[in-house]
Amino acid sequence: MKRVCVYAGSNLGEKEEYAVQAKELGQLLIKHNLDLVYGGSCVGLMGEVANEVLKNGGNVIGVMPKSLFKGEIVHQGLTELIEVNTMHERKAKMSELSDCFIALPGGYGTFEELFEAICWSQIGIHQKPVGVLNIDHFYDPIIKMVDHAANEGFMNPSNKALLVSAPNALELLEKLINYQRPEMGLKWKQLETTN
Template sequence: MKRISVFAGSSAGHDPAFAEQTKRLGKAFAEKNIELVYGGAKSGLMGIMADAILEHGGRVTGVMPTPLFEKEIVHEGVTTFIEVDTMHQRKEKMSQLADGFIALPGGFGTLEELFETITWAQIGLHEKPVGLFNIQGYYTPLLHLMDHAIEAGFVSPENRTILLESADAQDLLSLLENK
């Protein structure tokens, strides 16, 4: 894996473990020479991830639509910054650049990006691994919902294997690399 696209919250959340574990993942990216592709902001877990990678000598590509420049504070320290016109172009560019995807804890935007990526894999638009960094069990209720959707007949059991999950940074990267 050369590049992984990360979806993450524009806030750091209430539990300090979210930031601590995000820093560990950033360090692991840098150690494995994996470039981060992300939304380009310096706030929240997004910024913490980018800062951790840069601090350890890694590379970071930010992709941000022009209309968000005022709402999301642009991270000016990234290695490469790509400006696009729309959110759709942002997601498309991030997907094109990535060899895999990881979702950190986040809100509606993070969940939307995650589900679109899973859906694209489900319908065959990509075969790239998709992982959840399940810090403090953040995504455990979502995993239960997915199991419920399978039991109810709305998701096929094969499609559940699209999503990899771990609460450990090194383990999650290993899962993605070995998929």
């Protein structure tokens, strides 16, 4: 593993622990000699992780669509900024550059990026680990929703193991570094009876 893609909120959130753990993740990336790939902003939890990596001499690659430059504030101190035209290109480039995905707390954008990474793993586009930094139980509702989807027959229970979770940056990074992809069951339940 050489590069970690981090999805994170462009706000800091209401709890100080969010920023504390974002900085801790940045320090751990340095400790493990891992580069950061992220959305390129200098604000929110995104900015906290990037600043921590840069402050400690690490490499940070930001990927941002030109259309967002007015709304999101581009980080001026990045090792490399890659400009793309669309959000689709942004996500594809971040995925291409990365060996692993971590979602910190965030909103719609973070959720969308997280689920795309998991979905791409499920259907075999990549086999990279995907994790959530479940700070103060932030991701508990999503984890419960994944369980519910499996219980209701909308996904194979084996697919739940595609999402790695831990309450702190140290535990999560260790799990992702040592990740073993689960044996995947058949995605389409109806095909079980036709074979």
